[in-house]
Amino acid sequence: MITESLARRRTTIAFAFLRNPFRILSFIAGIPSRVRQISRARFRTGQLILRSPRTRWGCSHSSASGHAAEPDADWQTERPRPPRLTSKNRPEPDVEAELGAGSPGIDGADRVRMLAMSRRALSFGVVAEAYERFRLGYPVELFDLVMTYAGRPVRTALEIGAGTGKATRLFAQRGVTVTATEPDGAMLAELRKHVAADVKTVHAAFEDVRPGERYGLVYAAAALHWTNPEGRWSRMAALLEPGGVFASFGGPLQLADAAVEEAVRAARAPFLESDDVPSPDGTPPGHDMQWPGTELQRSEWFADVRQSVIVRRATMSAHDYVGHLSTISAYLELPTPEREQAFSRIMRVLPETVEIAADITVHLARRRCEQ
Numbered sequence: 363m364i365t366e367s368l369a370r371r372r373t374t375i376a377f378a379f380l381r382n383p384f385r386i387l388s389f390i391a392g393i394p395s396r397v398r399q400i401s402r403a404r405f406r407t408g409q410l411i412l413r414s415p416r417t418r419w420g421c422s423h424s425s426a427s428g429h430a431a432e433p434d435a436d437w438q439t440e441r442p443r444p445p446r447l448t449s450k451n452r453p454e455p456d457v458e459a460e461l462g463a464g465s466p467g468i469d470g471a472d473r474v475r476m477l478a479m480s481r482r483a484l485s486f487g488v489v490a491e492a493y494e495r496f497r498l499g500y501p502v503e504l505f506d507l508v509m510t511y512a513g514r515p516v517r518t519a520l521e522i523g524a525g526t527g528k529a530t531r532l533f534a535q536r537g538v539t540v541t542a543t544e545p546d547g548a549m550l551a552e553l554r555k556h557v558a559a560d561v562k563t564v565h566a567a568f569e570d571v572r573p574g575e576r577y578g579l580v581y582a583a584a585a586l587h588w589t590n591p592e593g594r595w596s597r598m599a600a601l602l603e604p605g606g607v608f609a610s611f612g613g614p615l616q617l618a619d620a621a622v623e624e625a626v627r628a629a630r631a632p633f634l635e636s637d638d639v640p641s642p643d644g645t646p647p648g649h650d651m652q653w654p655g656t657e658l659q660r661s662e663w664f665a666d667v668r669q670s671v672i673v674r675r676a677t678m679s680a681h682d683y684v685g686h687l688s689t690i691s692a693y694l695e696l697p698t699p700e701r702e703q704a705f706s707r708i709m710r711v712l713p714e715t716v717e718i719a720a721d722i723t724v725h726l727a728r729r730r731c732e733q
């Protein structure tokens with residue numbers, strides 16, 4: 363078995379080396395690398411490894427906490443440090459007002475679940491088509507990064523908050539059997555238009571995905587921060603094969619030109635102070651390890667936590683940039699007249715085309731094996 367796993371490891375290294383010798387040498391040497399390459403006509407991407415502890419290729423048998431219980435035996439066993447929540451990152455919807463107390467068909471459990479899921483988290487469905495049109499997709503470098511980290515073939519994946527399927531396609535088109543889960547029916551309907559028939563879809567929030575099948579990979583693209591932190595990692599571990607990989611990735615789209623950025627900030631200011639989502643656990647932006655890497659490092663279920671950045675630059679028209687803003691939850695929360703005013707003010711200060719920094723921060727971790 364050891365020989366077999368060594369042979370597999372050698373094959374994986376050789377394959378990765380053939381695909382990108384510079385990147386694999388950087389990986390082995392642990393040297394931070396910034397490899398820029400053209401991936402598509404309009405996007406330039408490269409990979410910057412911010413933190414790269416030793417890669418473990420198989421199942422890690424060492425457990426810092428020495429846990430013995432299966433994660434799905436008791437989902438409440440893990441109690442992560444409560445994140446510093448603000449009204450900005452997790453506004454509570456007034457479900458009582460919206461549904462009316464004692465609404466028929468809504469039982470206590472549903473009510474609690476709906477309360478936990480903020481209105482902002484479920485704001486994307488109303489702009490599902492625009493989301494698919496204006497949001498950037500994910501580059502092949504991301505797929506390579508996840509597969510290199512896995513160090514073994516990944517055959518099945520569960521996606522959390524799949525949206526319109528942008529990250530679903532990245533994995534499904536490269537031989538991974540993906541189950542895409544998404545709580546918003548309108549997003550899921552849009553996803554179905556863009557993925558192959560063999561992609562399984564489940565209409566569910568992460569909190570409602572029941573463990574059963576275990577996957578080689580569980581991933582969330584720009585979606586994990588919307589999930590309930592309570593029991594997040596034991597629930598995640600219950601969905602993964604021992605040694606399976608968890609990946610979370612995403613990042614804001616930022617204007618590269620500081621003067622244009624300032625003009626947009628001033629145009630937006632009467633309506634919105636900021637349009638980004640603050641770190642769910644309050645990790646400061648300058649910290650080496652960002653959320654959710656911080657939570658993963660504290661979790662007893664995961665090991666080998668790694669943070670990388672895929673550097674991505676793009677040029678887009680002012681119209682497409684504002685189209686992108688129209689899919690950002692902070693703007694979606696504004697009343698329609700204010701949102702429209704904000705967009706027309708922003709449009710007026712933009713040049714015809716804008717340079718964009720759209721780096722993708724990737725967090726990877728490996729589920730520990732049972733003892």
Ligand SMILES: C[S@@+](CC[C@H](N)C(=O)[O-])C[C@H]1O[C@@H](n2cnc3c(N)ncnc32)[C@H](O)[C@@H]1O
Pocket residue numbers: 479483484485486497522523524525526527528529544545546549566567568569582583584585588589590
């Ligand atoms: C910013 S979108 C990202 C969509 C897609 N993953 C992408 O990268 O384009 C966030 C998605 O998370 C979903 N979402 C919100 N709350 C969730 C929850 N509790 N569990 C799973 N997904 C959730 C939203 O419906 C939305 O589709």
